[in-house]
Amino acid sequence: MKTNAMLGAALTAVALAAATLAEAGQVPGSLAAADIPVSHRDRVYSSDQFSNTVSIIDPAANRLVGVIRLGEPTPANFSPLYHGQLLVHGMGFSPDHRTLAIVSIGSNSVTFIDTQTNAVKHVTYVGRSPHEAFFTPDGKEVWVTVRGENYVDVLDGKSFEEKTRIVVPAGPGMQIFSPDGKYGYICSSFNPETDVVSVADHKVVARVTQASPFCPNIAATPDGRQVWFTLKDVGKTQVFDARPPFALLKTLDTGPITNHVNIVQNAHGMFAYVTVGGLNQIKVFRTDDFSQVATIAVGSLPHGIWPSGDGTRVYVGLENGDALTAIDTLTNQVVATVPVGQAPQAVAYVPDAVPDGDGTANTQPLGAAGEATHVMLIPVGGTAADHGAAPTSVALFDQGLLQVLQAAVTGLQAGQPYFLGLSDHADGSGRIDVLASFKANPAGSAIVNTLGQIRQVVVPGTPGVSDHRRYLVIAPSVGGAPGPAVQVQAL
Missing domain, CATH: 2.130.10.10 (YVTN repeat-like/Quinoprotein amine dehydrogenase)
Structure with missing residues (x-):
């Protein structure tokens, strides 16, 4: 009798649970x-x-x-x-x-x-x-x-x-x-x-x-x-x-x-x-x-x-x-x-x-x-394995000859102005040509957009392109000009 009572209670509990899930909108x-x-x-x-x-x-x-x-x-x-x-x-x-x-x-x-x-x-x-x-x-x-x-x-x-x-x-x-x-x-x-x-x-x-x-x-x-x-x-x-x-x-x-x-x-x-x-x-x-x-x-x-x-x-x-x-x-x-x-x-x-x-x-x-190219930016001096410290992802969305670039930037100093640009050198040294300027939000991040023929110069082996290779970088604004790069393109 006790066993039957316990079984009945268990079946009731299962039924209630099933009824609850059936109406879990x-x-x-x-x-x-x-x-x-x-x-x-x-x-x-x-x-x-x-x-x-x-x-x-x-x-x-x-x-x-x-x-x-x-x-x-x-x-x-x-x-x-x-x-x-x-x-x-x-x-x-x-x-x-x-x-x-x-x-x-x-x-x-x-x-x-x-x-x-x-x-x-x-x-x-x-x-x-x-x-x-x-x-x-x-x-x-x-x-x-x-x-x-x-x-x-x-x-x-x-x-x-x-x-x-x-x-x-x-x-x-x-x-x-x-x-x-x-x-x-x-x-x-x-x-x-x-x-x-x-x-x-x-x-x-x-x-x-x-x-x-x-x-x-x-x-x-x-x-x-x-x-x-x-x-x-x-x-x-x-x-x-x-x-x-x-x-x-x-x-x-x-x-x-x-x-x-x-x-x-x-x-x-x-x-x-x-x-x-x-x-x-x-x-x-x-x-x-x-x-x-x-x-x-x-x-x-x-x-x-x-x-x-x-x-x-x-x-x-x-x-x-x-x-x-x-x-x-x-x-x-x-x-x-x-x-x-x-x-x-x-x-x-x-x-x-x-x-x-x-x-x-x-x-x-x-x-x-559905055509796009994806690259990652990492801290200067780091490796691709370090991208967790600043997982800046960049997508180059093909629009024919042009691409819309979107960078999801993180790992920067909150509220500070920065540039996204192109460098002649993989380590970000030398002249930086600015693609976009932006300010990091209070979480040290930003969404940055720009437009141009960017894939052709930052992605090696682009078919039919023989232009000089460039590298995406992020650099702080120093006196209104790019300072030393803080993030560079992962190779």
Whole structure:
């Protein structure tokens, strides 16, 4: 009798655990929503900033389906831009999983795409340099953070036309909503303030102080209890209570170029996954006690991140690696890496995005959108094995004869001015020709961009090129001119 009682209790516990997992909903939905197992009907999307594409992955096969081309590579964008989009960057999706909202920061637009057909349904033009867009949980509105101005543009969820604007401090970075649709949380990229807005009347009801002005990304937990946001300039992640009085709960030191954060609920509990671009890592934290439980090496400059519909996977965009990495959340191991377009930014996992067919309509092969060269800069006097001390990754994204150079620089003195340049010598000695000037942020890091025929002179053996070899270097600004190099190109 005692054995039967114990067996009954055990079976009850198993049943309760199974019931809990069956209703362990994922962001941006609520915890009460049912999990959706990974299938060939699901899609993972990345917004590819320098190829101006949206890459599409079948997560059940970890295979690139194709890309949606929204714009042309540079230098086509130097002429008047009457058609097409530039600097494809932000991404959101509708609650019914049938519409993507793609933000292009260079052409001030939100492109709405049908997930079944991959066709553009509508393009809405907004204010200067929008950053992110997301649907409210009821699908009735789309909020667009217009980072180059001081408002969130509220669009109708069906017509995609502007309804109203919510005035906030200059530089709104991103917004996300409480799972019940009551609040919108809007962090800032120019001011140290996150605003909490009532969705019903678009009124600011509370303000949360950020530890720094530059927040690029924000996420709400599916249980409606917490909001997490990242601070790229100081390498921190903060957490506040998602309910009144919206008290700050925790500040975590996550590392240089802290990019995005998202929430995963799985059999082990609820976790926040944070992409740390300057360390080429994902850091994983429990949401109950904020303890760090894993560090995952993923590749060059991890940026956007989103979980599968059942929380068993997260997908991470490698901005300087031209790929999406899939991570098993139960083991926190990388299980696949799939090539995508140039410099993936935001990532979205949309369950049941393609209910019928193969979902290849209106897509193109990756082609030139996947062409890039990668190099590393290391401290002067060091070796390639020392790159962990200053893991500066450089990607040269091919645009035909030109390349867009992007350097994820770390290991510098905070707040100091520097130059990225070319030297005739591998050790950085002698004259340095400046490609770009920049200032290291408070975490001693920076994202540096420039454009030119750079691969031809810094990569040996470039076909058809006989120019004199040059070397990428980073040097401090001394009296407005380059001083002795502090980082040089790894050979």
